[in-house]
Every structure is written in C-alpha cells, then in structure tokens.
Amino acid sequence: MRSKLFVPASRPALFAKALNGAADAVSFDLEDAVAPDAKPEARSHLRALFEGLTHATPEAARKTLIVRVNALDTPYFAADLEAVVWPGLHIVNLPMVESAASVQAAADAIEAIERERGIVGRIGILANIESARGLRLAAEIAAAHPRVMGLQIGYGDLFAPLGIASAEPSATQFVRTAVRLAAGEAGIQAYDGAYVHIDDPEGYRRDSQAARQLGFTGRSCIHPSQIGIANEVFMPSEVEVRHAVRVVEAADHHLGRGTGAFTVDGRLVDGPFIVQAERTVALAKRLGMI
Template identity: 55%
Template sequence: MRSKLFVPASRPELFAKALAGAADALSFDLEDSVTPERKPQARADLRVLLESSDALASDKTLIVRVNALSTPHFAADIDAVARNGVSLVNLPKPEHPDDVLAAAAALEAAERANGVSAPIGLLLNVESPRALRQAAELAAAHPRVAGLQLGLGDLFEPLGIARRENAAIEQAMFALRIAAGEANVFAYDSAFANIKDADGFRAEAQLARAFGFIGKSCIHPSQIAIANDVFRPPDEDIAHAVRVVVAAREADAKGVGAYVVDGRMIDPPFVERARVLVSDAARLGLLSDEQRAVAGI
C-alpha cells in the first residue's frame, strides 16, 4: 500500500477513474470532504459502488474514511460501508481505547447484518496530542486494528506548530512508528496539502519511508507516482535481502547465529527485515525468476 488516494464519496463521477488509476489503495471519504447536507447521498452513492462488480473485482485495497464515532453520522456510515471487498475502515479522531472498542463492535454488528464474509480492519487516525501520547494503547485495543495513520494537519494546526517544520514532523513520525511497532501494526503517513509542491511531497515521503512507514496518503492523482516510486524497494536493497534470506537458510542448517553478508553483520533482526522486504518485492512483482527461485518463493 505504497500510495493511498483520497476520493470524496460525494464525487461519484471520480469513482471509475480512481479504480482504473495507479494508486495501490483508494480511501473513499465520508468525513471532511463531504458537507453535512451531502453525507446521506454520498453514503448511498458509495454503497452502490462498493456493491458493484467493478469494486468487487478490483485488486486495490479499498478503504472508507467514516465520520468520527462522536458524530451523528458514524452509525449510518458503518451500516453503509460494511460490505464485502472493503479492507479497512479509517476511523478519525479516536481518543481512547474505548473508542476503538466501540467502533469495532459497531463494525462487527454491521458485518453480520450485511453478510460480510471477511472481517474488515480498522485504520486509526492519530491526529490529536492525546491520541499520539497513547497511540500504542489505541492500536492494541482490538485485533481489528491493522494500522495507525498520522494526521499532521489536525495534530499541528491547533497547537500552532508549522506543518512544514521538519523537527516536529520527525518527532511525530518517530512516536507513531514506535507505537505501531509496539502494537505490531503498520504506520501510514499523512497527506500533503500543497499539490503543486512535488519536491516537498517527495521529501516528506522519503522521510516517512526512512522511519519505517509503509506508504503515504495522496490527495491528488499527481502524487501517486511519487509515492509509488519512493516506497518501492530499491533494486540493490532487494538483491541484498535475497542474499540475506539465502544465507540465513544456510546458517540455520549449520546452527550459526550470526554471519556476514555483503560485508554486514547479520543476525535475527536483520533476517526478519530481509524476509519482509523480499515478500514485499514479490508482491510488487519486482523479483527476477532467479531471485524467486533462490529465495524459495
């Protein structure tokens, strides 16, 4: 999920183009991009899409950002979007583990009512000081939580923190990534509002990748290619990871715990990272036939 494109649920004319686009994931938005008076129609239009053959046949990760649990729109949102083919519900503004538990319970009830065959996960937005402080507790509150998503605009603006202040961005990214690691879920990066600043988007995406985030939110199709490029494992990293996986297999057979690959000392944490990278590369079709063979894929 290198790239995730936000698609306003109030713009059904954009649905087909989004499904045909290059984003790994689509996040249909019922929250900020839809005014209150348009939410019922947006909800209805989105439900039609989610039940369509085009959506069910799509290989994209389909996500819906619902309205916050505290709003009068949440229950109707969940009922409308708990459909087969939806991978994640993006929950804005959770402040307490009880919020996560309530959202999970509502989602489970809607799945039963709608005949959903596979459980839908939760992607939690971390966009307030309280949520950032207890992000690990939020992520660990329920098994449905798949990831944490950083919301820098909502987090910074009320505090008067400049959105482009790198020191603040780095601290927020690090805190969120460590919390996600503690809960064993993924970390996902924030949106970048300046559509015309492609270099700024790329720089922030590169920072997120360096901090272990798996992808970046896109608010415009022009940002998709940049996110896909930044979060694509480099060929040299893939090649090294394959060599580590092969060396680990040989070392395990010999009972060796630490060894050297490409001049680097390798032990279990590096092996685990290499296996994840090889798996990601295989999923993205980036392994050669020879690499697949030697890696045992």
C-alpha cells in the first residue's frame, strides 16, 4: 500500500469517490475524525458499505479496505468491530497500541466475530505506534500475533504530549528508524503517518522520500491531493527495477553454481541484496511495471 487515504466514516458521500480514486487503500476512520455522538451513525454507514461490496466497481474491488476503529480500552471498540468485521474488510487499524497483550485481545475479538459470521480469510491488524510506551515496545507489538501485518506511525499523538515539534526532522527520522527496525524484526511492513500541511505538496514529497529512504512501504494521505505523490514516491524507479531484475537473473546463475557473492552493475551483491531485489521485482510486477 503506497497510499492510504483517510475517509471519515461519518461522511458517506465521500465513500464512492475514495473507492474509485487512485489510492492503493482506503482507510475509513471511526476514531478521531468522528465525534462521540456521531459514532453510531458512522458505524451504520460502514456496515451498509460492506454489505453492498458485492456490487462494487472493478476499481473499488482492487482496493485494500481498512477501518481505523477506536482503541481497545474505549467504550466504542466492541461496537466498532461488530459493525465492520464483514467479508470485504481487509485490515483493522488499531490505534494507541501499547502492549502485545492489547494486540492479542483485539485479535481474539476479531476472530470471534469471523467465526460467528463464517468469514473466510483472516483480517489483518495494522498497529499504530503513537505513544512513548508504544514506541519502546514496538518490536513486541509487531510480533504479538500473526494478524499484525504492519506498524503505522501516529505522529500527532506521539509528539504533541511531549512538546516535540511535528515537523522536527531529527525526531521523525528517529521514530521512523525505530519503527522500521521493529517491523523488520517481525518480518512485516512499516507505514508512515499523516503529513498535516495539505497546502505544502513539496513538503509532503520530501517527507515521504525521507520515509522511503528508511524502508517504509507507503504512508497515509489525509487529502486526495497527496495520493499521487505517495504513489510516485513509494514506487520503485525504472532504474531500480532494471537493476533488481539483473540481480535476480544473476542470482539464478551464480547461486546455482555455488557462488554466494558476485557483482552486478559494479556493485557487490550477496544474500540481503538478493532478497531486496526479489522484493523490488515482486512489487514492480504488482504495479504493472514488468
């Protein structure tokens, strides 16, 4: 998911446009974007959406569909899951995760509804790292359950209580590095959080490039104008794809002859670089670049 567009669940008029837009994923929000007294109606909107997905357009059918529910320790969590755990939902975005135990509890709750409704296929969990405790325990959270498919940074909740400026590069890069390493240890992906300055597309591009340099797969978009930038930044370049293809082809040749290290395009290549090249080739194929 190079781009994940946030859509308030309380605004059903935006659903169709988001589902037919260019974002790789649509993340319907039941948490911060919806006032407490509007949450019941927002749940009804999402339930109706998922019940009607059998009639979705081809564009919508290709989307990854996410719902950001309210945190496990809120009075809204159980009702959120009851409303959205249906066939067609791919990922539950769990906010304010601070322990492996909370991930396990959320996974158990999702599984119970899946069994009750006969849902085939396992709904994933995207765990938000957005507190100092969550950051410290990010590796435990990432490995807490097989449903956890990624970690996502929540900069606002993480930085604001600590008095850290939201755009402070040293802070954002430190957090990104910690989250990426935690996700990498668990063998899952890391996704960058929101960039709140909608009127600064070049700032969004620079910030996204900084995340990609640290191995992030994609990031949140809080406005449709950010989707194209995210898709471009987190797509491998043609040069990268060509090099990756040559690495994979060379690996097939050399490894079959017992050679574990070799050169491609003047660069030394061995195990980790072969894995990276294989991932780049796989992504390029999914994106239609190969």
